[in-house]
Amino acid sequence: MKHQSPFRLLLKLFQDRFFESDDASPGAGFQTNINQVLGFLVTSGFIVSYMMMPAFSHITNTSRGRDLAWILRGFQLFSPAYTFAVIGFTAFFEWDMLFPNRRDFLILASFPIRLRDVFAAQFLALAKFLGLLIFAVNVFPVLFSMLMSVAARNRGRALQMVLAEIAATIGVSAFAFIGVAALQGLLINLTSPRQFRRISPYVQMCGMSLMILSILTYPIYMQLLKRAAESQQLWLWLFPPIWFTGLHDLFLPDAHGLFASLGVYGLRMLGGAIALVALTWTAGFRRHYRRTLESEDTGPRVRSASGANPLVWSNEERAIFRFSGQTLARSRKHQLFLVTYLSVGIALAVNVATDVRAGKLLLSEDGSRAFPFLIAFFAISGFRAVFQFPAELASNWLFRITESRWAEISRAVTRKRVLMSGLLPVLLLLLPAEVAIWGDWRVPLHLIFQFSAGALLVELIFWTFDKVPFTCSYFPGRTSLSVLFLLYFYGFTYYSSQMADLELAIEHRALYGILFFAAAAALLTLSWRRHPAPSAVRFDANEPVIQTLDLT
Amino acid sequence: MLEVRDLTKRFGGAAVVDHVNFTVRPGEITGYLGPNGSGKSTTVKMMTGLLHPTQGEILFNGRNIRDDAAGFKQRLGYVPEEPNLYGYLTGLEYLQLAGGLRGLPGDRVLQKANELLELLSLSDARWVPISAYSKGMKQRVLIAAALLHDPDVLIFDEAQSGLDIANSLLFRHLLRRLAARGKVILYISHVLELVEKVCEHIVVIYRGRIVADDSVSRLRDLMHLPNLEEIFTQLVEQRDMESRAQEIASVITW
Numbered sequence: 001m002k003h004q005s006p007f008r009l010l011l012k013l014f015q016d017r018f019f020e021s022d023d024a025s026p027g028a029g030f031q032t033n034i035n036q037v038l039g040f041l042v043t044s045g046f047i048v049s050y051m052m053m054p055a056f057s058h059i060t061n062t063s064r065g066r067d068l069a070w071i072l073r074g075f076q077l078f079s080p081a082y083t084f085a086v087i088g089f090t091a092f093f094e095w096d097m098l099f100p101n102r103r104d105f106l107i108l109a110s111f112p113i114r115l116r117d118v119f120a121a122q123f124l125a126l127a128k129f130l131g132l133l134i135f136a137v138n139v140f141p142v143l144f145s146m147l148m149s150v151a152a153r154n155r156g157r158a159l160q161m162v163l164a165e166i167a168a169t170i171g172v173s174a175f176a177f178i179g180v181a182a183l184q185g186l187l188i189n190l191t192s193p194r195q196f197r198r199i200s201p202y203v204q205m206c207g208m209s210l211m212i213l214s215i216l217t218y219p220i221y222m223q224l225l226k227r228a229a230e231s232q233q234l235w236l237w238l239f240p241p242i243w244f245t246g247l248h249d250l251f252l253p254d255a256h257g258l259f260a261s262l263g264v265y266g267l268r269m270l271g272g273a274i275a276l277v278a279l280t281w282t283a284g285f286r287r288h289y290r291r292t293l294e295s296e297d298t299g300p301r302v303r304s305a306s307g308a309n310p311l312v313w314s315n316e317e318r319a320i321f322r323f324s325g326q327t328l329a330r331s332r333k334h335q336l337f338l339v340t341y342l343s344v345g346i347a348l349a350v351n352v353a354t355d356v357r358a359g360k361l362l363l364s365e366d367g368s369r370a371f372p373f374l375i376a377f378f379a380i381s382g383f384r385a386v387f388q389f390p391a392e393l394a395s396n397w398l399f400r401i402t403e404s405r406w407a408e409i410s411r412a413v414t415r416k417r418v419l420m421s422g423l424l425p426v427l428l429l430l431l432p433a434e435v436a437i438w439g440d441w442r443v444p445l446h447l448i449f450q451f452s453a454g455a456l457l458v459e460l461i462f463w464t465f466d467k468v469p470f471t472c473s474y475f476p477g478r479t480s481l482s483v484l485f486l487l488y489f490y491g492f493t494y495y496s497s498q499m500a501d502l503e504l505a506i507e508h509r510a511l512y513g514i515l516f517f518a519a520a521a522a523l524l525t526l527s528w529r530r531h532p533a534p535s536a537v538r539f540d541a542n543e544p545v546i547q548t549l550d551l552t
Numbered sequence: 553m554l555e556v557r558d559l560t561k562r563f564g565g566a567a568v569v570d571h572v573n574f575t576v577r578p579g580e581i582t583g584y585l586g587p588n589g590s591g592k593s594t595t596v597k598m599m600t601g602l603l604h605p606t607q608g609e610i611l612f613n614g615r616n617i618r619d620d621a622a623g624f625k626q627r628l629g630y631v632p633e634e635p636n637l638y639g640y641l642t643g644l645e646y647l648q649l650a651g652g653l654r655g656l657p658g659d660r661v662l663q664k665a666n667e668l669l670e671l672l673s674l675s676d677a678r679w680v681p682i683s684a685y686s687k688g689m690k691q692r693v694l695i696a697a698a699l700l701h702d703p704d705v706l707i708f709d710e711a712q713s714g715l716d717i718a719n720s721l722l723f724r725h726l727l728r729r730l731a732a733r734g735k736v737i738l739y740i741s742h743v744l745e746l747v748e749k750v751c752e753h754i755v756v757i758y759r760g761r762i763v764a765d766d767s768v769s770r771l772r773d774l775m776h777l778p779n780l781e782e783i784f785t786q787l788v789e790q791r792d793m794e795s796r797a798q799e800i801a802s803v804i805t806w
Contacts, residue, residue: 315661319652322645323638330640330681394636398697401600401630402653404622 006113010121015128017097041086041136048082049144073259074222076248079141079165080172080241085215086137087130087173091180092207093336095200098126098181099188099281105292119285126181134173142169164251171270172244178273179240180207185280193292201332208336209343214241216347220354220361227359229258236262243269311416316406320413324469327391328421334470338386345378345492352496368437369503372430372446373496376454379422381488384461387414387469396471407466408531414469415458415528423454442507449506449513452520453499459527553577554599554705554736559608561594568594570760571608578704581727581737583751585744587788591760592740593633596709599738600630612705624705626654629698631711633740635690639683643674643693646682650697661700668696673719687714695723705736712746724750748780758788 052075091098100108100122108118145165146158187196187203221239228236236242236258246263249255312318327334352374353367390396427450434443506513554576561569569591576582586592597603599610601621610617617624637646644665651661669675672692682690691714698706708727712720727750731737741747747754748768756764764771764787768780777783785793 315652315655315657318658319649322652323641323649326641326645327638391640392636392638394634395638397600397602397632397636398650399653400602401625401628402650404625404655 007117007121010108010113010118011125014100014122014125017125038132038136041133042139044086045082045137045140049140052078052144070226073245074225076145076165076168077222077225077241077245078218079138079145080168080244081215081218082141083134083137083169084172084176084241084244085211087133088176088180088214089208089211090133091177092204092211095180095184095204095207098184099285099288101292105289115286115289119281123281126177130174130177133177134170138166138169138173142166160251161248164248167251168244168247171247171266172241175240175244175266175270175273178270178277182273182276182280185277185284188288189280189284193288201335204332205335205339209339209346212340212343213347213350214239216344217350219351220356223356224359224361229256230359232258237265240266240269311420312413314409316404316409317413320410320468321417324387324413324417325421327470328386328417331391331470334386334389334391337389338382341382341385342375342378345375345382348492349374349378363437366500369500370496372427372434372450373453373499374492375426375430376423376450377457377492377495379426380418380454380457380461381492383418383422384465387465387467388472389470390472391470399468399471410468411462411466412528414465415462417469418458418462419455423451423458427451427454445506445513446503449503449516450499452517452524453502455524456520457495459524553611553613554738555611555614556595556599557609557611559595559598559610560606561591561598561603562606567606567760569598569605569757572757572760572762574755574762574765576705576736576738577753578734578736579731580752581731581739581750583747583754584738584740584757585742585747585754585784586757590757590788592757593709595757596633596707596738596740599707600628601625626701627704629701629703629706631691631694631698631708633709633713635687635694635714637682637690637693640681642677642679642681643669643685643689643696644678646693647697647700651700654701656701664700665696668700672696672722688716688719691715692719703735705738706730707738707740709740710742711739712741712743720746744780744784754780756784756787763787 100118104118142162142165146162183203187199191199225242227233243262243266246259246261246266248263249260250263309318309321312321328338349371353364353371355362355364355367427447431443431447434446438446502512502516506516556572556574556576559569559572560567572591572595574582584592584595594603598605599617601617601624612624612627638649641649644662647665647668648658648661651665652658666675666678669678672695674689674692674696677685677689682693685693691711695708695711698708712723715723724746727737727739739747739751751768753767754764754771755762764783766774771780771783772778775783775786777786
């Protein structure tokens with residue numbers, strides 16, 4: 001058997017962590033997992049680039065002169081924006097894996113390994129991971145940008161354009177990843193291990209959400225670019241993909257002064273991030289190691305509300321209601337999933353609610369009316385999706401052993417949980433915006449209408465849900481994803497536009513309001529009183545029937 | 553009384569539990585023994601309703617437990633082999649969850665859970681997430697959850713695993729006290745000394761089949777062997793452990 005040095009083993013250990021996956025078959029190694037992840041990223045890059053082609057082709061055929069130059073700049077921004085979002089999202093997602101944690105230290109402490117080897121192996125693993133990610137994410141977007149630039153501009157400068165594009169995407173990728181690592185290094189130096197553990201989920205959620213918003217609002221800010229540059233707006237200096245787009249202006253002769261400055265600024269910021277990572281981790285690694293090992297093994301104490309809840313009517317209901325709330329409040333994987341899902345919804349809703357005219361960002365009246373319905377749709381369907389993922393599958397024996405045909409109870413609890421933890425908080429969070437936009441008697445009307453419409457949507461989406469949230473032992477992989485995507489895509493556009501129209505109609509004619517609220521009350525009452533035949537909760541998918549051939 | 557009749561479980565054609573019969577009587581502690589992979593846990597999973605038997609039945613007071621699974625589960629307390637618990641819940645929250653799922657009133661559950669946690673030396677950790685508990689602490693939470701509703705049937709699968717000496721002793725006394733109150737108790741363990749001390753009746757399973765079902769004293773007499781350890785070794789054809797230990801010591805010598 002080939003001998004591996006301790007350093008190589010450490011390197012393998014740390015690089016494997018980036019691709020740990022429950023879905024991988026037992027025994028699947030780094031190569032198997034890495035191929036899956038890289039394949040996914042390469043394919044996504046290809047699909048996104050392919051989908052951009054028709055829009056680009058249309059614009060280059062219909063625009064000329066200075067306008068075309070700005071449109072091209074907008075398209076050039078896509079590749080850095082895409083790679084920034086994907087790599088930044090991945091870095092936040094892998095937050096716990098960026099540097100060794102307490103578990104690693106406890107395991108490794110008993111071995112004769114130098115701390116500097118642990119540090120070096122982790123750094124090398126990070127660099128390798130980053131290199132692979134940059135390649136996988138950027139290969140097709142860079143090719144697309146090259147084709148686009150060559151097709152639209154002077155073909156003689158093709159090589160310079162390619163180099164500029166590669167520099168921009170590598171620069172922004174490195175900044176996204178190293179920036180997240182620097183942030184972690186800073187937090188590790190400034191906080192105690194316990195504080196760090198406590199704030200980590202919030203940093204992760206905010207970071208992942210911002211990365212999703214940064215790419216899905218691309219159609220808006222690419223149109224704002226020209227006017228922002230002309231009036232030297234501040235946001236250009238706050239958004240890394242714009243800085244690195246400026247590298248084109250450093251490579252090419254017809255440079256735009258502002259963007260060239262932004263390019264230089266981007267390089268300086270990258271240098272600053274590298275310096276910060278080096279400083280925080282070389283200075284803090286040994287201390288972090290010692291403090292992590294010395295820190296108490298116990299997590300922070302938690303207190304949960306245990307008072308009476310008028311929403312739940314039986315002890316079983318109370319138990320499941322509390323359990324679902326505790327899981328939502330404490331399970332990081334579920335929170336991250338929900339935040340990602342909601343961020344996609346918010347980004348789409350922002351696109352719908354805004355309009356860019358003559359380089360100015362304006363609020364669209366129709367869009368802003370649809371905004372709360374879109375967010376509510378994503379919140380409700382997000383809960384439906386997140387409830388399907390088990391919290392700790394091996395622990396669901398408790399539910400199975402106590403289960404007494406309470407699918408109906410579970411259904412009622414699930415509905416109440418979505419209304420209380422999903423729909424209501426979303427509408428209350430949007431209330432200040434409602435007040436700012438409408439500011440009169442329409443605000444309470446909107447709130448009641450949006451809650452009623454959301455409650456009806458909850459009934460529709462959870463009609464067949466007969467599981468205890470977070471205890472289901474199979475993943476929602478049986479439905480055709482393309483069918484589901486179409487259903488949801490048409491579902492949310494239809495629901496939000498129809499409800500926005502109905503809200504407007506109710507404002508103008510009280511009769512419509514009376515009819516709607518009467519119908520909603522009747523439907524909700526019927527649905528809440530629905531008592532289908534008592535059935536057991538489903539924990540497993542039906543076992544496949546195996547047909548033996550009886551050959552013997 | 554809990555009766556296991558002709559119980560069989562096949563996975564892919566292979567019988568893991570093969571026509572097993574035994575009875576667990578109220579007021580006595582029945583030890584269920586067998587080497588790893590002999591079918592103990594599979595039997596227990598069928599008795600708790602986590603697995604469906606391929607063949608056979610389990611009767612509680614003469615009635616098939618599948619005829620009224622919910623009713624049987626209400627009277628069952630179970631400590632599983634693996635301490636699978638929701639790590640983000642605190643010990644107290646877990647007991648509240650277990651009580652609530654059994655339909656017990658919240659205020660009574662809270663009171664009893666606090667009392668049990670106090671008696672099991674867990675009151676200081678009641679607000680700490682279970683993920684931070686030691687194995688012994690998790691085990692005590694599981695024992696508390698199994699007893700919370702005062703069940704008639706108790707199945708302990710390696711329940712003393714991870715307990716310190718004091719808690720192990722407490723658990724042994726608790727078993728006797730519960731048996732004296734007429735509970736039906738099935739106790740699965742690899743610690744033969746403990747089984748010998750607390751169990752009146754033992755059932756030994758080997759390769760999915762029952763190879764012994766009697767009181768410890770009768771087995772000693774029948775097999776002319778001094779203790780349960782030797783009875784067990786003979787029944788399950790274990791190789792001579794002393795010579796095997798010698799082999800291991802030789803292998804690790806460089």
